[in-house]
Amino acid sequence: MAKILSAAPVVEALRQKTLVKTQALASAGITPVLGILRVGEKSADLSYERGVKRRCGDVGIEVRVCALPADASQEAILDAVGALNADPAVSGILMFRPLPRGIDERRVCEAILPEKDVDGAGLRSLSGVFSGCGLGFASGISQAAMEMLHYYEIPVAGKEVCVIGRSLVVGRPAAMLLLAEDATVTICHSRTRDLKAQVRRADIVITGVGRAEMIGEDWVRPGQVLIDIGLSYSPVKQKLCGDVDLDAVAPIVDAVTPVPGGVGAVTSMVLLSHVAEAADRRYRLLLSRRAGQAE
Amino acid sequence: MAKILSAAPVVEALRQKTLVKTQALASAGITPVLGILRVGEKSADLSYERGVKRRCGDVGIEVRVCALPADASQEAILDAVGALNADPAVSGILMFRPLPRGIDERRVCEAILPEKDVDGAGLRSLSGVFSGCGLGFASGISQAAMEMLHYYEIPVAGKEVCVIGRSLVVGRPAAMLLLAEDATVTICHSRTRDLKAQVRRADIVITGVGRAEMIGEDWVRPGQVLIDIGLSYSPVKQKLCGDVDLDAVAPIVDAVTPVPGGVGAVTSMVLLSHVAEAADRRYRLLLSRRAGQAE
Numbered sequence: 001m002a003k004i005l006s007a008a009p010v011v012e013a014l015r016q017k018t019l020v021k022t023q024a025l026a027s028a029g030i031t032p033v034l035g036i037l038r039v040g041e042k043s044a045d046l047s048y049e050r051g052v053k054r055r056c057g058d059v060g061i062e063v064r065v066c067a068l069p070a071d072a073s074q075e076a077i078l079d080a081v082g083a084l085n086a087d088p089a090v091s092g093i094l095m096f097r098p099l100p101r102g103i104d105e106r107r108v109c110e111a112i113l114p115e116k117d118v119d120g121a122g123l124r125s126l127s128g129v130f131s132g133c134g135l136g137f138a139s140g141i142s143q144a145a146m147e148m149l150h151y152y153e154i155p156v157a158g159k160e161v162c163v164i165g166r167s168l169v170v171g172r173p174a175a176m177l178l179l180a181e182d183a184t185v186t187i188c189h190s191r192t193r194d195l196k197a198q199v200r201r202a203d204i205v206i207t208g209v210g211r212a213e214m215i216g217e218d219w220v221r222p223g224q225v226l227i228d229i230g231l232s233y234s235p236v237k238q239k240l241c242g243d244v245d246l247d248a249v250a251p252i253v254d255a256v257t258p259v260p261g262g263v264g265a266v267t268s269m270v271l272l273s274h275v276a277e278a279a280d281r282r283y284r285l286l287l288s289r290r291a292g293q294a295e
Numbered sequence: 296m297a298k299i300l301s302a303a304p305v306v307e308a309l310r311q312k313t314l315v316k317t318q319a320l321a322s323a324g325i326t327p328v329l330g331i332l333r334v335g336e337k338s339a340d341l342s343y344e345r346g347v348k349r350r351c352g353d354v355g356i357e358v359r360v361c362a363l364p365a366d367a368s369q370e371a372i373l374d375a376v377g378a379l380n381a382d383p384a385v386s387g388i389l390m391f392r393p394l395p396r397g398i399d400e401r402r403v404c405e406a407i408l409p410e411k412d413v414d415g416a417g418l419r420s421l422s423g424v425f426s427g428c429g430l431g432f433a434s435g436i437s438q439a440a441m442e443m444l445h446y447y448e449i450p451v452a453g454k455e456v457c458v459i460g461r462s463l464v465v466g467r468p469a470a471m472l473l474l475a476e477d478a479t480v481t482i483c484h485s486r487t488r489d490l491k492a493q494v495r496r497a498d499i500v501i502t503g504v505g506r507a508e509m510i511g512e513d514w515v516r517p518g519q520v521l522i523d524i525g526l527s528y529s530p531v532k533q534k535l536c537g538d539v540d541l542d543a544v545a546p547i548v549d550a551v552t553p554v555p556g557g558v559g560a561v562t563s564m565v566l567l568s569h570v571a572e573a574a575d576r577r578y579r580l581l582l583s584r585r586a587g588q589a590e
Contacts, residue, residue, distance in 0.1 A: 106428075123430065127422035131463055133401075135418065158488050166474055168426055175482075179461055182486040184493065187470075191477040193453045198479065 003152075003255040004246075005227075007265035010151040014269045015059055021276040022060035025283060032279035033062045034118070034272075035090040037080055039103075040070030045096040052094070052268060061275050064090065074103050081111045091279035092118030094271065115281065118274035120173065129173045132180050137274045142173035144266035145206055145227050146181075148257055154204065154225050157182035162202035164188045164195070164243070170208035170229055178206070212236075213245035220249045226256040229263050298447075298550040299541075300522075302560035305446040309564045310354060316571040317355035320578060327574035328357045329413070329567075330385040332375055334398075335365030340391040347389070347563060356570050359385065369398050376406045386574035387413030389566060410576065413569035415468070424468045427475050432569045437468035439561035440501055440522050441476075443552055449499065449520050452477035457497035459483045459490065459538070465503035465524055473501070507531075508540035515544045521551040524558050 022032055034056055038045055049065065056063045066080050077099065084093050093116045099105045114124035114136035120143075125136025137143075149156055161183040165171035175185045188198050190209075199205050199219045207215060208229030213236075215226065230243030242259030249256060257263055317327055329351055333340055344360065351358045361375050372394065379388050388411045394400045409419035409431035415438075420431025432438075444451055456478040460466035470480045483493050485504075494500050494514045502510060503524030508531075510521065525538030537554030544551060552558055 123419070123422040123426055123428065126425055127418040130421055130425040130467065131418055133418065158486050160488070172425065172471075172474075176467075179467075179482055179484075182484070184481065184483055184487040186479065186481040187474055188479055189474075189477070191453050192479040193455070 002250040002253045004250070005148055005152050005225075005255050005257045005262065007148075007257075007261050007263070010147055010266050011269045013151055014147060014266070014273055015055075018059045018061075018269070018273045018276045021273075021280055025276070025279055026060060028283060030279060030283055031060065031062050032091040032275050033064060033089050034275045035084040035087070035093045035116075036063060036065045037068070037077075037084065037093060037095040038065060039068045039072050039077060039096065039099055041067075042096070048096070048268075052271070055268060055272060056275075059272055059276070061091075061272055070100055072100075074108070077103060077108055078111055081108060085111070085113045085116060090116065091282065092116050092271075092275040094119050095121060097121070116278060118271060118278055120169075126168060126173065129176050132176075137278070138173050138177060139169045140267040140270045140274075141170055141208070141229055141263065142177055143270045143274075144263045145174050145229060146177050147266050147270060148227055148263055149204070149225075152255065154255070156204070158184070159203040160184050160186070160201065161204045161206065162186050162188055162198050164199070164205070164207040165209045165229075167208070171206075174206050174208070174229075207243040209243055211243055212241050213243070213248075215244045215249065217245070217248040217252060220253050222252055222254070224253040226253055227263060228257050228259050231259060231264060297545040297548045299545075300443055300447050300520075300550050300552045300557065302443075302552075302556050302558070305442055305561050306564045308446055309442060309561070309568055310350075313354045313356075313564070313568045313571045316568075316575055320571070320574055321355060323578060325574060325578055326355065326357050327386040327570050328359055328384050329570045330379040330382070330388045330411075331358060331360045332363070332372075332379065332388060332390040333360060334363045334367050334372060334391070334394055336362075337391070343391070343563075347566070350563060350567060351570075354567055354571070356386075356567055365395055367395075369403070372398060372403055373406055376403060380406070380408045380411060385411065386577065387411050387566075387570040389414050390416060392416070411573060413566060413573055415464075421463060421468070424471050427471075432573070433468050433472060434464045435562040435565045435569075436465055436503070436524055436558065437472055438565045438569075439558045440469050440524060441472050442561050442565060443522055443558055444499070444520075447550065449550070451499065453479070454498040455479050455481070455496065456499045456501065457481050457483055457493050459487075459494070459500070459502040460504045460524075462503070466501075469501050469503070469524075502538040504538055506538055507536050508538070508543075510539045510544065512540070512543040512547060515548050517547055517549070519548040521548055522558060523552045523554050526554060526559060 053063045109121040117125045117136045120137045120139035128135030129138045163175045166189045204225045206227045210230045210232045212232040212234040228242035228244045234241045348358045404416040412420045412431045415432045415434035423430030424433045458470045461484045499520045501522045505527045507527040507529040523537035523539045529536045
């Protein structure tokens with residue numbers, strides 16, 4: 001029977017790691033600050049905001065919300081980003097997306113400084129993930145998939161990994177993070193000829209397409225690890241589920257992440273760890289600059 | 296017997312396409328200009344420079360060389376990049392690399408404006424290739440591999456493509472260009488477990504590792520296309536050769552690019568096509584701005 005890779009212990013371990021970092025920063029007189037930029041008052045945004053605030057408080061991160069009216073202009077939104085960029089106290093920026101219609105979201109994302117782009121929204125963060133140069137941050141969901149593998153000590157180097165999906169938020173960044181850890185990565189998508197064969201062949205499958213329970217028993221074999229980033233509603237089972245039919249594959253594969261309670265549930269803690277990391281990077285940069293001046 | 300995919304007709308076709316573009320620009324009073332930045336007088340750089348000048352003249356592209364002494368400072372090099380960036384007449388910038396020791400080459404590459412980065416040197420060009428957003432340009436060698444596939448009408452969509460190598464100049468950009476054309480892409484590298492099996496499985500193989508004649512007859516099967524970006528010296532055959540043992544695979548596979556006279560020979564014409572493209576993009580941008588002002 002497959003091991004169910006649940007989010008809870010991963011989140012707790014990441015929370016502890018983040019806490020260690022924020023406590024070290026606190027002893028240097030620094031409080032990491034997450035700046036949230038919200039346009040309008042969508043209930044999903046407000047609910048996520050409440051959750052983030054609670055979790056931030058729990059790990060010593062301060063939250064400052066910049067809330068704009070739903071009809072805010074492009075200029076007003078860019079000004080708000082500029083203010084968060086310029087504020088030295090703000091370590092990281094989370095902007096709720098999608099932005100209202102008529103706003104050039106790409107342009108606003110690009111305006112976020114990469115060193116504060118804890119949500120991996122901008123192209124410079126993407127180029128950091130692509131090149132491994134350390135600029136910006138990976139998207140929360142792609143990083144959460146890696147946190148799952150790390151926590152459960154699933155080796156990646158030299159393994160055949162099949163990534164299903166090629167979006168800029170899930171598939172492509174996940175592929176690059178896996179490549180950086182020496183996996184042999186195959187990127188599959190809607191135009192892939194025999195997806196089932198690709199999945200069966202892989203040692204590790206990372207899937208994020210949002211097709212309810214697409215991966216069934218005839219798609220898998222013993223020894224595999226399935227990381228499920230999909231989220232969709234199954235009309236058959238009348239519930240939220242992932243790309244993997246967990247009940248069907250559990251008797252066959254080695255390990256599988258559930259949905260809900262899997263990768264998605266790790267994402268918001270990844271965001272907090274990025275805020276602490278951003279504050280830490282900034283602190284180290286200041287230290288090295290001071291050391292440079294002292295010489 | 297495999298079809299030998301030689302560079303000559305690909306270069307000629309690309310030359311014609313570039314010429315069409317430069318002639319259209321000429322009729323609008325625009326001459327595309329390639330700005331070359333050279334630090335020192337390495338013979339390889341000088342020889343490449345002569346070749347580029349000749350080919351540029353042939354397609355109506357003007358060349359301006361900014362030559363700095365071998366001991367030029369970081370500031371002097373950055374100033375030269377800044378001047379080429381600021382010069383509205385300069386369409387694209389080619390900077391010979393590697394820069395002399397002690398120079399922060401990454402920083403200089405990042406200084407090149409992405410819209411003039413015809414050699415794909417900067418991270419913003421990489422992010423353009425990664426995201427498909429149209430920013431900057433792909434590296435010449437990765438684009439040259441695609442030009443080979445396009446010219447010889449080798450379909451890529453839905454095909455299994457094995458890319459060997461994960462550098463930021465060859466493997467990773469090639470993988471992203473292939474993905475954008477709907478290939479199912481596997482990225483292999485030094486840590487890949489069974490490289491031979493990966494190669495045998497693929498419909499198309501793009502290899503750029505520089506291991507002389509690594510891919511022999513037992514690595515391939517009928518129906519495959521091999522695109523060879525490798526370049527190394529074979530001590531056995533006492534000549535330059537690619538990653539593919541052409542004599543060994545030719546009786547088996549469908550098509551293969553030779554080395555020399557293959558992908559590498561297409562690269563410099565790709566550079567020129569990028570210069571024309573950069574001038575064209577700039578012209579269209581000016582036109583659309585003028586149209587905006589006229590409204």
